[in-house]
Amino acid sequence: MSLKDQLSHDLKEAMRAKDRVRLGAIRMLSAAILEKEKSGGGDVTEDDLVAIVQKQAKQRRDSIRQFREGGRNDLVDIEEAELAVIEHYLPAQLSDEEIRTTVQQIVEQTGASEMQDMGRVMGQAMQTLRGKADGNRVRQAVEALLKN
Secondary structure (H helix, E strand, C coil): CCHHHHHHHHHHHHHHHCCHHHHHHHHHHHHHHHHHHHHHHCCCCHHHHHHHHHHHHHHHHHHHHHHHHCCCHHHHHHHHHHHHHHHCCCCCCCCHHHHHHHHHHHHHHHCCCCHHHHHHHHHHHHHHHCCCCCHHHHHHHHHHHHHC
16 A cells, blocks of 8 residues: 555544644644645655655654753644654654664775765765664764764
8 A cells, every 4th residue: 555545544533533733733744745746756656755744754753852941841742643643654663773884885885085085975875864864873973983
């Protein structure tokens, strides 16, 4: 079942169960997908769908951070609940060790040895790890390897 079909099915289930948080999160994902489709890009591929879900998850993480800084714990709880629903649709994330191993291989392949090479390593790492790891975790691994 494609991600789009899964979202449609889960939307109906959330409506039946009257699960407001899940329903709201799935509706936001569906709206983002619909917006992408109507932007003239043609059919949305599974990679596009994963990218949309990742973007929505990142937006929730940013909102959580900002709400915490602003002392709005009521909104933090809502965003965290939506984030949990959204993360359900993301592919399984790699562990920090798996990310570090992949980044180490890329560093060796590119011959990178200092922080000035970070852009080159990050570009290739993000291409390799797209959908499998959060960009911040990849950046931390790259920085750690290039600083040593």
